[in-house]
Amino acid sequence: MANEQEQWQLEGSAPELYQRYVIPWMIAAWAEDLADRAALRPGESVLDVACGTGVVARLAAERVGVSGGVDALDVNAGMLAVARSLPAATGVSINWHEGSVLSLPFLDASFDVVLCQLGLQFVPDRAAALREIRRVLVPDGRLALNVFGPIEHNPATHALANALDRHVHPDAPVVKRTEHALADDKGLRTLVAGAGFSNVTIRTATKTVRFPSAAAYVRVQLAATPLASLFGQYDAARRDRLTRAVTEDVSAALAPYLDDAGQTFPQEVHIVLAQR
Numbered sequence: 001m002a003n004e005q006e007q008w009q010l011e012g013s014a015p016e017l018y019q020r021y022v023i024p025w026m027i028a029a030w031a032e033d034l035a036d037r038a039a040l041r042p043g044e045s046v047l048d049v050a051c052g053t054g055v056v057a058r059l060a061a062e063r064v065g066v067s068g069g070v071d072a073l074d075v076n077a078g079m080l081a082v083a084r085s086l087p088a089a090t091g092v093s094i095n096w097h098e099g100s101v102l103s104l105p106f107l108d109a110s111f112d113v114v115l116c117q118l119g120l121q122f123v124p125d126r127a128a129a130l131r132e133i134r135r136v137l138v139p140d141g142r143l144a145l146n147v148f149g150p151i152e153h154n155p156a157t158h159a160l161a162n163a164l165d166r167h168v169h170p171d172a173p174v175v176k177r178t179e180h181a182l183a184d185d186k187g188l189r190t191l192v193a194g195a196g197f198s199n200v201t202i203r204t205a206t207k208t209v210r211f212p213s214a215a216a217y218v219r220v221q222l223a224a225t226p227l228a229s230l231f232g233q234y235d236a237a238r239r240d241r242l243t244r245a246v247t248e249d250v251s252a253a254l255a256p257y258l259d260d261a262g263q264t265f266p267q268e269v270h271i272v273l274a275q276r
Contacts, residue, residue: 015078017224019053029207035059038144043067046111049101050119054083061092073097101129109138121181130195135274149268151180156265159253163246175226197199197274204270211263214251
């Protein structure tokens with residue numbers, strides 16, 4: 001279990017905790033990877049959809065520079081509040097928008113590049129979202145997005161989902177399993193091409209994620225992701241009991257990935273590049 005210091009550090013709102021823990025420990029490396037693969041150039045106009053707390057948008061701002069422009073959009077006001085509070089690259093401004101990728105508040109052919117980091121799987125109508133993205137891209141504009149691979153190739157999420165299923169109720173791990181809803185690379189290619197994109201390429205990559213402990217991973221997931229609202233409905237005693245049970249299961253499942261420096265595990269992602 002997490003020690004008292006770990007528990008104290010998890011005080012704060014879910015978006016704040018997401019930025020403090022999930023971004024550096026799980027997401028930042030994929031954001032760098034996506035920005036690299038998008039090959040952003042100075043002067044380009046970029047849109048980051050499902051931007052969360054803005055890690056990709058800030059990287060894009062650094063790369064397009066003061067001669068370029070970055071807009072970022074998310075449906076979650078709390079995430080955007082954190083995003084707005086963080087500094088962008090010196091001299092580069094980011095325009096933050098609250099809204100849905102299903103109805104982008106931009107004119108046709110407004111952007112050179114659209115980025116989407118680990119978010120498309122949560123959109124209720126993914127085909128419609130991709131058509132909207134294509135609409136706001138200039139002719140020959142570029143799409144770069146990533147999604148998680150199969151949950152079986154992501155052992156921490158797999159272990160957590162199974163533990164929630166076992167100790168909470170069958171609906172509890174829905175959000176974690178939804179993270180992997182676009183894990184079929186062939187289906188993903190069909191989805192993107194079906195929205196009108198050309199030159200669709202998909203690459204699968206794996207990175208090693210490190211947490212101080214399996215207990216830290218569980219506590220961050222339960223406090224800084226949509227699981228926070230699920231666990232927030234329980235009283236403190238039941239919450240602690242469930243957290244202990246889930247942590248024991250996850251720790252056992254991740255034991256093969258434990259080393260002297262802490263808890264490691266692989267994370268697999270599909271990266272999609274396409275052209276309007």
